[in-house]
Amino acid sequence: MNKIALIARREFLTRVQKKTFLLTTILLPLLFFGFYAMIIYFSVNSDEKYNIAVADEANVFNNKLEGDENISFSFVKGEDEQSLKQDIEKDKYQGYAIIPANANILDKINISIVTQKSVGLMSRGKIEDKLNAALEQQRLLALNISPAQLDSAKKEGNIQFSTVEGKNDSGEEIGMSYAIGYVSGFLIYIVLFIYGAMVMRGVMEEKVSRIAEVIVSSVKPFQLMMGKILGIGAVGLVQFIIWIILMTSLNFLLPLIFPQLAAQMHDSNMQNGAMQAADTLKNSGLIGNVNINMPLILGCFIFYFIGGYLLYSSLFACVGSAVNEDPQDAQSLMLPITMPIIFGIVIMTKAVNEPTSGLAVFGSLFPLFSPIVMMARIAHGVGDVVPVWQLLTSMGLLIVGFIFTTWFAGKVYRTGILMYGKKPSWKEMWKWAFRRY
Amino acid sequence: MNILELHHLKKYFATQKAVDDISLEIEQGSIFGLLGPNGAGKTTLLRMITGIFYPDEGEVILDGKKFDPLTDIIKIGYMPEERGLYKKMKIGDQALYLAQLKGLSKSDAVQKIKYWFEKLEMQSWWNKKVEDLSKGMSQKLQFVTTVLHEPKLIILDEPFSGLDPLNANLIKDEIYGLAQKGSTIIFSTHRMEQVEEICDHIVLVNLGRKILDGSVQEIKHRFKEHKFNVQLSNVPSIILESPAFHVAEEKANKYIVRINDGYKSNDVLKYFIEKDLNVDGFNEILPSLNDIFINLVEDTKATTRSFQNIEAN
Numbered sequence: 001m002n003k004i005a006l007i008a009r010r011e012f013l014t015r016v017q018k019k020t021f022l023l024t025t026i027l028l029p030l031l032f033f034g035f036y037a038m039i040i041y042f043s044v045n046s047d048e049k050y051n052i053a054v055a056d057e058a059n060v061f062n063n064k065l066e067g068d069e070n071i072s073f074s075f076v077k078g079e080d081e082q083s084l085k086q087d088i089e090k091d092k093y094q095g096y097a098i099i100p101a102n103a104n105i106l107d108k109i110n111i112s113i114v115t116q117k118s119v120g121l122m123s124r125g126k127i128e129d130k131l132n133a134a135l136e137q138q139r140l141l142a143l144n145i146s147p148a149q150l151d152s153a154k155k156e157g158n159i160q161f162s163t164v165e166g167k168n169d170s171g172e173e174i175g176m177s178y179a180i181g182y183v184s185g186f187l188i189y190i191v192l193f194i195y196g197a198m199v200m201r202g203v204m205e206e207k208v209s210r211i212a213e214v215i216v217s218s219v220k221p222f223q224l225m226m227g228k229i230l231g232i233g234a235v236g237l238v239q240f241i242i243w244i245i246l247m248t249s250l251n252f253l254l255p256l257i258f259p260q261l262a263a264q265m266h267d268s269n270m271q272n273g274a275m276q277a278a279d280t281l282k283n284s285g286l287i288g289n290v291n292i293n294m295p296l297i298l299g300c301f302i303f304y305f306i307g308g309y310l311l312y313s314s315l316f317a318c319v320g321s322a323v324n325e326d327p328q329d330a331q332s333l334m335l336p337i338t339m340p341i342i343f344g345i346v347i348m349t350k351a352v353n354e355p356t357s358g359l360a361v362f363g364s365l366f367p368l369f370s371p372i373v374m375m376a377r378i379a380h381g382v383g384d385v386v387p388v389w390q391l392l393t394s395m396g397l398l399i400v401g402f403i404f405t406t407w408f409a410g411k412v413y414r415t416g417i418l419m420y421g422k423k424p425s426w427k428e429m430w431k432w433a434f435r436r437y
Numbered sequence: 438m439n440i441l442e443l444h445h446l447k448k449y450f451a452t453q454k455a456v457d458d459i460s461l462e463i464e465q466g467s468i469f470g471l472l473g474p475n476g477a478g479k480t481t482l483l484r485m486i487t488g489i490f491y492p493d494e495g496e497v498i499l500d501g502k503k504f505d506p507l508t509d510i511i512k513i514g515y516m517p518e519e520r521g522l523y524k525k526m527k528i529g530d531q532a533l534y535l536a537q538l539k540g541l542s543k544s545d546a547v548q549k550i551k552y553w554f555e556k557l558e559m560q561s562w563w564n565k566k567v568e569d570l571s572k573g574m575s576q577k578l579q580f581v582t583t584v585l586h587e588p589k590l591i592i593l594d595e596p597f598s599g600l601d602p603l604n605a606n607l608i609k610d611e612i613y614g615l616a617q618k619g620s621t622i623i624f625s626t627h628r629m630e631q632v633e634e635i636c637d638h639i640v641l642v643n644l645g646r647k648i649l650d651g652s653v654q655e656i657k658h659r660f661k662e663h664k665f666n667v668q669l670s671n672v673p674s675i676i677l678e679s680p681a682f683h684v685a686e687e688k689a690n691k692y693i694v695r696i697n698d699g700y701k702s703n704d705v706l707k708y709f710i711e712k713d714l715n716v717d718g719f720n721e722i723l724p725s726l727n728d729i730f731i732n733l734v735e736d737t738k739a740t741t742r743s744f745q746n747i748e749a750n
Contacts, residue, residue: 006537014526210521214582217487217515218538220506418489420519431451 003219007227008234011202015235025239029246048123052113053084053093057101060109065134071126088116095119097131105142109135174380178352181379184301185348185372187240188308192341192371195236195309196316200330202228203320203417212417221414225321226406229313236309293382300378303395308371311402312337318409321416322424329423336426344372352376355385367401370394408433438501440465440590440621441486446495448481455481457645458495463623463638465589468616470636470653471625472726474734478645479625480518483592486623487515500589511540514588518595518625520579522567528578529563535582546585553581557607572599580608584615591615592623597631609635629727639726643734657723660732663696665705668718679708693722 015021053076054065065073074093076084084096095115103109111131113119119127140150203225206212215224315337323329347369351360355377363373364386374394377386411433416424424432441463448456456478463469473479484490486497488506497504499512522531529550536546554560557577567575576599584591593612597605612635616622624636632639633653641649649656665682669690677684677692681704686693696705702721709716 003538006534010534014523209524210519211523213489213517213519214515214521214535214579215538216489217513217517218510218535221489418484 004223004227004230007219007224008231011228011231012234015198015232016238021235021239025242026246029243029250033247033250048120050094050115050119050123050127051092052115052127053079053087053096055079055084055096055098058099058103058105060099060103060105060138061134062138064137066130068126071123071130073130085114088114091116105135105138177379177381180297181352181355181376182349184297184375184379185345185352188301188305188371188375189341189345189348191236191240191305192308192312193338195232196312196337198235199229199232199313200316200320200334202232203317203413204323204330207321207417208325216414216417221417222410224417225314225317225410225413229310229317229406233306233309233313237305240305296382297378300391301375304371304375304398307395307398307402311367311371311398311405312341314402314406314409318412318416318429321413322419322429324420324423326423333423333426340368341372344369348372348376352379355380361390365390365394365397367398370398438465439463439498440500441623442498443482443486444496444498446482446485446497447493448478448485448490449493454645456485456492459642459645459647460495461640461647461650463621465621466616466619467637468612468622468624468635470632470639471623471642472627472629472632472639472730473642474627477642479642480594482642483515483517483594483623483625486590487513487592511586512589513592514583514586514590515592516579516583516594516596518598522575522578524568525566527563528559528565528567528570531567532578532582532585536585539586541586549585549587550581553585557581557611573601573604576600577604577608580611584611584620588620590621590623592625594625595628596624597626597628627730629725629730633726641730641733648733649729653726656729657726660724660729661721662724664722665694665696665702666718666720666722667692667694667705667709667716669709670715670717673712673714675712677708679705681705681708 048070050071052071052073054061054073055076056063061075063075065075067073076096079087081096081098084093084098087093088096095113097111097113099109099111113127140147206215206224212224219227316334319330319333319337323333344363347359347363350357351363351373354360360373360377363369364377374386374391378391380386382388382391412429415432416429439462443459443461446456446459447454459478459482471479471482481490485492486504488504488510499509502509526534532550532554533543533546536550537543541549551560554562559577559581562570562574562578567578570578576596580593580596583593591612596608596612600608612622612624624632626632636653638652639649639656640647651659664685669692672690677694680697681700682694682696684692685695694705696702702719706716706719
């Protein structure tokens with residue numbers, strides 16, 4: 001036991017003390033957010049300024065059009081297209097809009113906007129919004145409807161879904177569960193790949209540098225393998241915790257640093273998926289009436305994170321021990337390991353929509369898929385969507401699963417690590433596992 | 438007293454009887470040579486002694502008790518032929534890590550590393566990385582990490598490969614020193630001149646079987662061909678002819694003669710005295726281990742050991 005700890009400590013320290021670890025752990029989220037912020041900043045804060053001449057022959061706007069710091073409207077009278085074009089060439093205006101004299105406020109109005117150069121997506125959206133908003137106001141005035149009347153007309157009915165057991169089954173909660181399930185399933189998928197491959201590379205390095213035999217004359221091969229798996233697992237856990245802390249704190253900091261950014265993001269019509277998710281989060285409100293058991297989900301996440309990692313990393317270690325210098329050998333042996341991970345993510349995307357379907361239940365019980373799939377189901381609630389017996393069976397099977405894979409990998413590993421020469425097939429490795437020593 | 442006894446060790450792999458019923462005994466404090474051509478089963482045998490492999494059959498007795506890999510590993514220092522170090526790790530840390538894996542406490546390990554580094558003039562290496570070392574330097578480091586925990590049994594597989602004569606001598610002296618202090622050294626190689634120089638006792642393995650076992654002197658006598666060097670004062674005018682011997686080689690006044698069965702060396706001398714040929718030098722030629730090795734191994738065609746299928750049992 002002591003020796004496993006010693007090996008795990010070395011594996012952990014050599015990785016954590018590397019400059020690349022600091023770089024990837026701290027700089028990666030910063031870089032990620034930096035890019036994200038920059039993209040939003042540039043797309044929102046385009047420094048394109050537009051002063052648009054509006055030749056409102058029919059007076060549909062009644063000289064009322066609100067602009068902002070980038071876009072302003074100037075009403076012009078008695079100018080024709082020709083003179084407006086000249087104005088644009090002289091850079092007096094950046095564009096002009098002509099509303100034909102026969103336009104009626106209550107009909108469909110064709111407004112053609114001519115600009116110096118092609119208008120960016122953001123500015124285009126803003127100009128459209130502003131014109132449409134002004135049109136709406138004028139129409140309401142023309143129809144003699146007050147804004148208050150309009151609001152009451154638009155009021156939505158309060159529709160509540162619930163299950164027979166009386167559980168609140170609101171759409172907000174479904175959206176929230178969807179987001180949590182998807183994100184946590186995906187995170188575990190990434191963990192399996194990143195750290196599994198790290199274990200494999202570590203084992204290969206030991207084999208290639210010919211240190212394996214020196215070490216196994218002091219410790220059992222199984223201790224060496226377990227030490228490596230646990231050490232790298234600890235690296236992964238630390239890295240993840242740092243990432244989570246950094247991401248959440250940046251998430252809070254970003255709106256503080258760019259207050260106008262957040263505001264603009266909301267009134268712009270460039271609402272992408274991420275922001276919608278953020279909206280659901282905000283609307284559903286963790287503190288609100290939504291009944292999601294966060295501690296349980298977090299606990300399960302950590303359990304499936306560790307269980308899945310142990311299950312797959314020992315298989316990766318076993319591949320690493322079997323191959324020699326050639327990374328291509330590793331690729332072909334890795335296929336049977338990567339396939340179930342990819343199947344897992346496919347089943348997960350289904351399970352997150354239909355958490356009670358047969359495929360989802362199977363996926364969440366079968367140990368090769370359960371770390372990824374079960375997270376998607378748990379987010380929908382333990383007790384109703386996921387019966388407790390299913391959760392316990394899934395956890396039990398996962399434990400049995402990783403005990404089996406570490407046993408199997410340990411057997412293959414002790415043969416493979418001292419075997420040089422040609423790459424074995426999975427069939428041969430299977431034989432190694434059941435050979436007597 | 439025997440530090441190590443092997444009783445009928447067997448290890449069969451899918452296509453080879455790697456070790457096929459080998460028994461031997463090694464006396465405490467001796468320097469023991471394990472010889473054999475490539476693929477004879479030396480490494481498999483050593484791996485069983487160090488607990489890396491379990492024997493299929495037979496047992497290993499270390500220090501009077503049945504060998505238990507978990508507790509007895511600290512009594513053994515093994516430097517495998519395929520040896521390496523963590524390239525990116527600092528040398529001091531590396532030695533410390535390997536010593537701790539053997540079971541030494543940290544403070545103990547540091548103290549011993551300092552002692553050895555000083556002895557072999559390696560103090561300045563502590564903060565260097567292995568990738569900065571030459572092959573010979575890392576070999577030296579390997580040796581230190583092998584003997585650091587003062588094992589009773591030191592197993593060195595080709596310890597001098599890649600070392601220049603100066604450093605080889607340095608290591609050789611350390612090996613003698615360790616043997617004098619009571620450590621037993623198993624020395625696996627196919628470099629016969631080193632074996633002849635260093636080892637007290639040798640075992641020759643071929644095709645997984647032991648084919649020779651004994652002290653170096655005894656083996657040489659066992660395989661002697663009754664050849665003698667004879668140096669005469671003058672080139673003789675007659676042709677040497679006698680029932681006691683025949684001439685195998687001649688070069689002016691130097692002869693190599695082979696004594697015929699039933700005669701002794703004195704019979705040869707008597708002949709020269711009778712013929713009144715003055716003898717300046719007369720000594721026996723013992724075969725070199727190299728010759729013995731080649732003779733024994735060539736007969737078995739071990740150079741092309743073929744694969745065979747062996748039923749798993």
